[in-house]
Amino acid sequence: xxxxxxxxxxxxxxxKEKGLHDRxxxxxxxxxxxxxxxxxxxxxxxxxxASAALKPKFEAELKPGTRVVMESFPVPxxxxxxxxxxxxxxxxxYRIPPEIDEKAPGIEYSDSxxxxxx
Ligand SMILES: C[S@@+](CC[C@H](N)C(=O)[O-])C[C@H]1O[C@@H](n2cnc3c(N)ncnc32)[C@H](O)[C@@H]1O
Numbered sequence: 198x199x200x201x202x203x204x205x206x207x208x209x210x211x212x213k214e215k216g217l218h219d220r221x222x223x224x225x226x227x228x229x230x231x232x233x234x235x236x237x238x239x240x241x242x243x244x245x246x247a248s249a250a251l252k253p254k255f256e257a258e259l260k261p262g263t264r265v266v267m268e269s270f271p272v273p274x275x276x277x278x279x280x281x282x283x284x285x286x287x288x289x290x291y292r293i294p295p296e297i298d299e300k301a302p303g304i305e306y307s308d309s310x311x312x313x314x315x
Contacts, residue, residue, distance in 0.1 A: 198228045233258045242268040249273045255293070263293040276301045 199205040205225040212218040224231070228251065233239065236259060241248065248270050255265060255272070267289045271277060276298035277289040 198224045198226045198231060200225070200227055229254065234260065236263055238264045238266070240266045240268070243270060245270040245273060259293045261293055265291040265293065265295075267291070271301065274299050274301055 199208065202225050205223050208223040209218065212221050212223070233254065239255070239259065241251070243251070248267060249272070252272050252274070259265070265272070269286055269288075271289040272291060272295070274297060275291050276296040278292050278296070279290040281288050281290075
């Protein structure tokens, strides 16, 4: 799912180039409006603010055992079950229900007392 129509189109074009277009679907859609309850694996590349917005949706809709993989930007307050780095990117794996740790990566408290997303 991708909000930006140009990126959704590029994804289709790349899938066609690689002959994968009949095995994958790209939706130009707001993920917040899509029911995720049937997902078994969710893979996201979103900035932390978007991950934070999705967190209550994940907690409400995803079934126990569902895996969530976040590229580069972790879910604030969730402790990853595993992390790995590939080239210059970090990946965070969570299993539903996730372990909660408010100090987990993703949230940083500023001097003013408000939290800032990393
Ligand atoms: C870090 S960029 C990743 C861009 C591209 N998918 C890539 O892999 O290079 C995050 C993307 O998430 C998309 N996005 C943000 N909020 C979204 C939402 N609620 N639903 C769908 N896509 C969203 C943005 O349009 C943006 O392109």
